[in-house]
Amino acid sequence: MTWLLIILYKSVWGGIAALGFAALFNVPVRSFFHIFLFGGIGVFIKFTLLHFNFNIALSSLAGAVAIGFLSIPAAHYKHTPPLIFYIPAVIPMIPGILAYRMILGLISLTGNPKVATYGATLSETVNYGLKVVFILISLSVGVVIPMLLLRKESVKDIKVPFTRK
Amino acid sequence: MAEIENTPDVEEMKEMADVLLKTGTLLMSAGANTGRVRTTVHRMAEAFGYSIDLQISQRSIWLTMLNDHGASIFTIVRVTPSHIINFRTISGISKMSWSLFEEPWSIHQLRDELQRLEQLPRFPRWLVLTLVGLAGAGFCSLADGSPIELAFTFVASFLGLYVRQEALKGGFNPYVSVYFSAFTASLIAGSASKLGLSDSQNHAYVTSVLFLIPGVPLINSFSDILDGNVQNGVTRGFVGFLISFSIALGILTSALIYQF
Structure with a gap:
């Protein structure tokens, strides 16, 4: 069960990373705790699925969709639009390392690469690049999927159980 | 008429x-x-x-x-x-x-x-800087960084954001400010590798600039396109791309110095 502990540890850091962006975006103070929680949940889902060998884009999508769904009741409860929760919360899932490797690959491809290693560098770069693109699309589309599925213009029109009026 | x-x-x-x-x-x-x-x-x-x-x-x-x-x-x-x-x-x-x-x-x-x-108040500057520093450490932890690397990323993100704020205050173009910020952050975090405190993966160096990610333009870009506001979506996407490009330039400048 050590993997679970490691993922929980990472989730806490994921929540903290979300809080950093919350401060940067000047969110209302009352939404801090939910942003921390959702950031952690997103990271937890992503890394858990990755542990069970799911595709990285799909794992990120699952995390983002979960955050999107959770943002709707939170928006009701805290009287604030859902984007205030989901934007800071998905940012910790952005694949920084992969993007960095892609850029390094692009740089070495634009230089004067050795013929022997060109093919390997090219395929690595394309692989990293595609992953980055698909993860970014998954994250951005994932958080709005709940709103698309519920087909309402505003969260106020969605009936959420157990909320105060 | x-x-x-x-x-x-x-x-x-x-x-x-x-x-x-x-x-x-x-x-x-x-x-x-x-x-x-x-x-x-x-x-x-x-x-x-x-x-x-x-x-x-x-x-x-x-x-x-x-x-x-x-x-x-x-x-x-x-x-x-x-x-x-x-x-x-x-x-x-x-x-x-x-x-x-x-x-x-x-x-x-x-x-x-x-x-x-x-004119709503913003959070005090020290609080934003600290939280963003912690966010940097969080990113480093997500990338399997060690505690020492986390500490380096904290300092790098903290000072990186400070540089960005000062550059914006000094009237620099937003993209140039991002470049300065990414350069500062990666220069500080990169020293961890040079001091032998980081393994070959350079976790601190790579994750120190992630606090600059243009999350709002990128996510809004897709929500706009899905909503049918394609023009605004494309504009925002391009803004996000340019910010990412500035980050890449900043991190590559320090790579040039450190010979990574």
């Missing part, structure tokens, strides 16, 4: 249009997606019994007041102030637009409320 007579009715309409545009531009500059700007402004107009049409772009909003037959009475434009993300303003405007339906507001009340929302 006949001139519009400045009857009291039209005067009132102009005042209303001004308040509506003020709301729209404020939302846009605070980082709301186009769909939200559109629905909020329409909702407010509806609450006051006016019908309007909107054209929203990244840097300006056009508003046309319509008469009962759907014909245009007049059109006005307002330029959007520079985009500085402020979710507290978005939240406040959302609350305000809903409360219009519960109690009657006068235009003056609306104007005062907008004035207040525009």
Whole structure:
């Protein structure tokens, strides 16, 4: 069960990373705790699925969709639009390392690469690049999927159980 | 074409249009997606019994007041102030637009409320810097960084954001500010590898710049495109791309110095 502990540890850091962006975006103070929680949940889902060998884009999508769904009741409860929760919360899932490797690959491809290693560098770069693109699309589309599925213009029109009026 | 007579009715309409545009531009500059700007402004107009049409772009909003037959009475434009993300303003405007339906507001009340929302306080600088530093450490931890690397990323992100704020204050172009910031952060975090405190993966170095990620432009870009506001979506996507490019340039400059 050590993997679970490691993922929980990472989730806490994921929540903290979300809080950093919350401060940067000047969110209302009352939404801090939910942003921390959702950031952690997103990271937890992503890394858990990755542990069970799911595709990285799909794992990120699952995390983002979960955050999107959770943002709707939170928006009701805290009287604030859902984007205030989901934007800071998905940012910790952005694949920084992969993007960095892609850029390094692009740089070495634009230089004067050795013929022997060109093919390997090219395929690595394309692989990293595609992953980055698909993860970014998954994250951005994932958080709005709940709103698309519920087909309402505003969260106020969605009936959420157990909320105060 | 006949001139519009400045009857009291039209005067009132102009005042209303001004308040509506003020709301729209404020939302846009605070980082709301186009769909939200559109629905909020329409909702407010509806609450006051006016019908309007909107054209929203990244840097300006056009508003046309319509008469009962759907014909245009007049059109006005307002330029959007520079985009500085402020979710507290978005939240406040959302609350305000809903409360219009519960109690009657006068235009003056609306104007005062907008004035207040525009000048909402931001978090103290030290708190933002600390939290963003911790966010940097969080990113490093997500990338399997060791505790020492986490500490380096904290300092790097903290000082990186400080440099960005100072550069923006000094009137630098936003992209140039991002470049300076990414360069500073990666230069500090990269020293961990040079001091032998980091393994070959350079976790601290890579993750120190992630606090600069253009999350709002990138996510809003996709929500705009899905909403059918393709033009704004493409614009925002390109802004996000340019910011990412500035980050890459900053990190590559320090790579050149450190010979990574």
